[in-house]
Amino acid sequence: LDVTGHAHSAGDYTQDEILHVANLYLDGKGSILIDPTQYIRNTGPQTGGSVLDYDNGADSNRYIIITADKIIGDDNIELVDKNGSNSNSVTLLYNLNSQREAAEATWGYNTGKDKDKGEVYITYGLKKLNLVGSTDADASLIVNLADAKDKTLSATVEGNGIIDVVSSNANKKDVVFAGDNTFSGTVNVNDGIKLTAYTGALSGDSKNRGQVDLHLADGASVVVSTRGGAGVETQYLKSIYAVDTANVVEIKDLTELALTGTGSQLKGKLTGQGILNVLGGELSTNVSTLNAFEGELQANEGGKVALDTSADEVLTHNIAMDDTSWLIKDGSGNLSFDIKEAATRAGSKLNVRVNDGSVTLSSQTPMGNISVADGKSVNLDGLVEVTNLSGNGNLAMDVKFGSDANKGELGQAGDGLRVTEKASGDFALSVSPRDLQKGAVESIRVMEVEGDATQFELALANGLTAVQSGAYDYKLVRTDNGTGADFDLTSIAGASDHRNTTASAGAYIGIAYAAQLFDLSLHDRVGNRDWINPVTGEKQSTSLWMHHTMSHERFRDSTSQLRMRSTSNVTMLGGDVVQYTTEGNGLAYAGLMGGYGTMDTKTRSKMTDLRSKAETDAWGVGAYAGWKANKDGQTGPYVDGWLMFTHASSDVTGVDRQEENIKGEGLSASIEAGWGFKLGSVETANGKYATFT
Numbered sequence: 001l002d003v004t005g006h007a008h009s010a011g012d013y014t015q016d017e018i019l020h021v022a023n024l025y026l027d028g029k030g031s032i033l034i035d036p037t038q039y040i041r042n043t044g045p046q047t048g049g050s051v052l053d054y055d056n057g058a059d060s061n062r063y064i065i066i067t068a069d070k071i072i073g074d075d076n077i078e079l080v081d082k083n084g085s086n087s088n089s090v091t092l093l094y095n096l097n098s099q100r101e102a103a104e105a106t107w108g109y110n111t112g113k114d115k116d117k118g119e120v121y122i123t124y125g126l127k128k129l130n131l132v133g134s135t136d137a138d139a140s141l142i143v144n145l146a147d148a149k150d151k152t153l154s155a156t157v158e159g160n161g162i163i164d165v166v167s168s169n170a171n172k173k174d175v176v177f178a179g180d181n182t183f184s185g186t187v188n189v190n191d192g193i194k195l196t197a198y199t200g201a202l203s204g205d206s207k208n209r210g211q212v213d214l215h216l217a218d219g220a221s222v223v224v225s226t227r228g229g230a231g232v233e234t235q236y237l238k239s240i241y242a243v244d245t246a247n248v249v250e251i252k253d254l255t256e257l258a259l260t261g262t263g264s265q266l267k268g269k270l271t272g273q274g275i276l277n278v279l280g281g282e283l284s285t286n287v288s289t290l291n292a293f294e295g296e297l298q299a300n301e302g303g304k305v306a307l308d309t310s311a312d313e314v315l316t317h318n319i320a321m322d323d324t325s326w327l328i329k330d331g332s333g334n335l336s337f338d339i340k341e342a343a344t345r346a347g348s349k350l351n352v353r354v355n356d357g358s359v360t361l362s363s364q365t366p367m368g369n370i371s372v373a374d375g376k377s378v379n380l381d382g383l384v385e386v387t388n389l390s391g392n393g394n395l396a397m398d399v400k401f402g403s404d405a406n407k408g409e410l411g412q413a414g415d416g417l418r419v420t421e422k423a424s425g426d427f428a429l430s431v432s433p434r435d436l437q438k439g440a441v442e443s444i445r446v447m448e449v450e451g452d453a454t455q456f457e458l459a460l461a462n463g464l465t466a467v468q469s470g471a472y473d474y475k476l477v478r479t480d481n482g483t484g485a486d487f488d489l490t491s492i493a494g495a496s497d498h499r500n501t502t503a504s505a506g507a508y509i510g511i512a513y514a515a516q517l518f519d520l521s522l523h524d525r526v527g528n529r530d531w532i533n534p535v536t537g538e539k540q541s542t543s544l545w546m547h548h549t550m551s552h553e554r555f556r557d558s559t560s561q562l563r564m565r566s567t568s569n570v571t572m573l574g575g576d577v578v579q580y581t582t583e584g585n586g587l588a589y590a591g592l593m594g595g596y597g598t599m600d601t602k603t604r605s606k607m608t609d610l611r612s613k614a615e616t617d618a619w620g621v622g623a624y625a626g627w628k629a630n631k632d633g634q635t636g637p638y639v640d641g642w643l644m645f646t647h648a649s650s651d652v653t654g655v656d657r658q659e660e661n662i663k664g665e666g667l668s669a670s671i672e673a674g675w676g677f678k679l680g681s682v683e684t685a686n687g688k689y690a691t692f693t
Contacts, residue, residue, distance in 0.1 A: 001019070001033065002033045003018050003032060003034055004035040019066045020066070020068070021069075023070050024066060024068035024118075026075045026076075026113070027072070027073035028075060030075075030078065032065060032080065032122065034079065034109065035083070050144050050145070051129065051141075051143060052143065052150045054107075055155035062119075062121040062123050064121050065121055065122055066119070067118055068119075069118060071120070077113075077120065078111075088107060089107045090105065090107070091104075092105070093105050093129070095140055095142060096142050097138070102132065102139050102140060102142075102161065103132060104132060104159075105126055106126070107126055110122070110123050110124075110125060110127060111123075127155055129156070129157045129183075131157065131159035131160055131162075131183050132160075133160075133161035135185070136162075140161065140164045141162070142164045143163060143165045144168070145166070145167035145175055146169035146172055151174050151176055152175075152178050153176065153179065156181055157181040157203075158181065158182045159183050159184075159185075160185050161185045162185050162188065165189050165190055167190065174194050175194070176195075177195065179200075180200040180201070181200065181201055183211070184212065185211075185213070186214075187212055187215070189220040189222065191217045191219050193221075194221045195220070197223070199226055199233040199234060199235045199255060200233075201235075202214060204260070209236050209238075209258075210239070210281070214237055214239070214240045214241070215241045216240070216242040216247045218246060219244060221247060221250065222249055223272075224249075224255050226255045231254070232254050232275065234256040234258050235255065236279075237261075238259075239263045239264040239281065240257075240259060240266060241265050243265050243266075243267045246268060248271060249269070249270050250271045250272040251270075251274030251275065251295055252272055252273070253274055256276075257274065257275070258277045258279040259276075259278050259282075259283055260280050263282065265283075266289060267284075268289070270285075270292065270293040272295050273294050274295045274296075275295055275298060276295060276296070276297055277298040277303070278300070279298075279300050280300070280301040280302050280303055282306065284308065285307065287309060288313075290307075293317060296320065297317060298321065299320075300324075301325070303321070303326075304325065305326070305327050307329060307331070307335060308331040309333040309334070310333050312333045312335075312336075313334075314336050314337070316337075318348075321348060321349075321351060322348075323351070323368065323369070326352070326353045326371075327353070328352075328355055329352060329354045329357060330356050330357075331356055331357050332356055333358075334379070335360070336381075337350070337360070337361070337362060337364075337365040338362075339365045350366065351367075351369040351370075352369075352371070354370075354373055354376045354377070354378065354393065355373050356376060357377075358376060358377035358379055360378075360380075360381055361378060361384045367384065367386045368388070369388045369390075370388070370389050371391050372389075372391035372394075373393065374391070374392045375393065375394070377393060380397040380415040380416070382415060382416075383410060383411030384416070385418045385419075386417070386418070386419055386420070388421050388423070389417075389423040391425045391427075392425045393425075393428075394428045394429075395428070395447075395458075396431075397432070398414045399414040399433060400413045401434070401444065401469040402470075406444060408445055410448050411445075412444075412445070413444045413445075414444075415446075416445065416446055417447045420450050422452040422453075423453050424452075424456050425456060426457045427457070429459065429476065430460075430461040430462075431446075431489065442490065442491055442492055443489070443490040443492065444490075445487070445488050447486070447487040448487070450484050458487055460476050466500070466610050466655055467655075468655045469491075471502055471505060472491040472499050472502055473491065473500040473501070473605065473607075473608050473655055474489040475490060476488070476489055500561070502654075503605040503611055503612045503655050504652070504655050505557065505612075506557065506562045506564045507601060510564065510566055510601025510603070513599070514568070514616045515648070517620075517646075518622075518644055520547065520642065521640075521672055522638065522640035524572075525574060528543050529542055529545065543579065544574070544575040545573070546571065547571075548569075549568075549570050550569045550570075551566075552565070554566075561605055561606055562603050563604050564603045567599070567600050568600075569597060569598050570598075571595060571596055573593065573594055574593030574594070575593075576590065578591075581631070584629070585631055586627060586630070588625075588626075589625065590625040592621075592624075593622055594619070594622070595619065597617075598616065599616045601614045610655040612653060612655055613653050617648070617649050617650075618646060621645055622642055623643055626640030626641065627639055634678070634691060635676040636675065636676055637674070637676075638673065638674060638675075638676065639671070639672070639673040640673075641670060641672065642669065644668050647664075648663070648664050648665070649661065649663050650664075676693050677693060678693050
């Protein structure tokens, strides 16, 4: 369309348009030929005011060429200069606060259309911005929405610098970046502002990757949207910073946001049905942020997704990742997985690096490479299969020692771990015994390494050499299979067919034995005792008595596996309360008694070299009564009985080195009857007689 010779002033709608049609179809290639000298040039803002009104045909800067009842189609119209000359001009834009140079603005002719008004127009406005401020915050280009009638930045942006999007008008909080840009630097979106960026508007491409750091202030949001082409379109970002819980990052359907640099933090809301791809970059985010996302999560080319879980949390959103990418677990809490949907990419598995706290792995979530930092833990839930295992951490599992289903295969008696390729490092195994009521089985498979285990070691945690279950001790036994290895908990040591009786049993035997500490017979307290009053020198008699015993014993259990040593000390005090003489030379009596004792029992198993101990403190009070036909208590018939209440407290340390306190109390009684006979007597040198009965 040749419009040379049809000059008119911008925004002058009183004159007739050059061409009017009923329907205008913009569905192919077309051009408008103009003479630039016939139009007024508007050079726009010279000091960095809002650039939004100068790059897309503001009403005051439009030259109406065609009007139509209806415009159909979205193809652009090419603008051709009649003289073939360059009608562009360059001016400088400055930071409004510091007056530092921020950008070079290139001005020229553009074509545009307004479908609502049915207009095709020519505008002389902003075509390109070249950022020159680099990383200097005082040389940033300020885009102030409060000063703008329009909200779209259509001019292309190149160079290197900072763009600050601000607004002092509460009613103007929306801005659109529409150009296909190549600039690098930072875009700061101020409080409460919503930035809509079409793919490519924040620069970056598959070759150069992300070039822009996007920072969202409190309450700010960004919407990343496709331009409407075929298939998925990608917006590359170097990083995104959105740490306020009110921040919103929305990724539209058929749109991919690829993070390619370090330092990304996303702690607000992630919405939309597009794709978030950590493409070689690093992203720190929250479990709740990922779980609420309706789109697809990916990590590729060494991408790292870090989750800070200071409390126990469950990840329910899948992350499709390649073999080089990682989910990094930070924070002291536990992270578990409840991912039920299949990975978008067939065969995708989660690679998890445990930097802090613990993770729980289950059989329902496909796992790839697992790396565990020193002292950190992996809890197993069911039979878990991983590709590779590395580090120096802890493995924790529940084992059903009483399961009838166990036939010695992995996972039949509770949790288990299978490594299909390589395991390396030193790991500690913590086992929680379960289901003991039926009696323990002999051997339980807990781990298999099918590939390479030559640089892998597994030992029981806390320096233990066995796990106690019921009456048996289970040692962790490694069996090498080529370069791989199997790990079993077994109660059978070596070639022997005898099961390992737990060394803890010796401690409980010692506790049972302690029940006899206060057993006394009549002869341990018989008769009155003579004593000399130290004041008067008078010979007197008393029924008060004290009995002290100390013993050291060594014995074995019935299996001859346990060697036990027991040392006890007991002191008993008592005295007759009532005494009276019966017919002849007999004596009836009744009295009270009490005592305190200690007993230490140590046990060692000759099969496992495991040890246990029990330290018992006990006290008792009771009463006794009896009759002797001869009050000297040496000859003739007699009968004696006693009743005692006993309380005992024992500190038991088993093979697992865990200490438990056991308390017990009860009544004990004894009755004794007999007949004493005189066997003979011997006269001593001082005229006394020693009598044997």
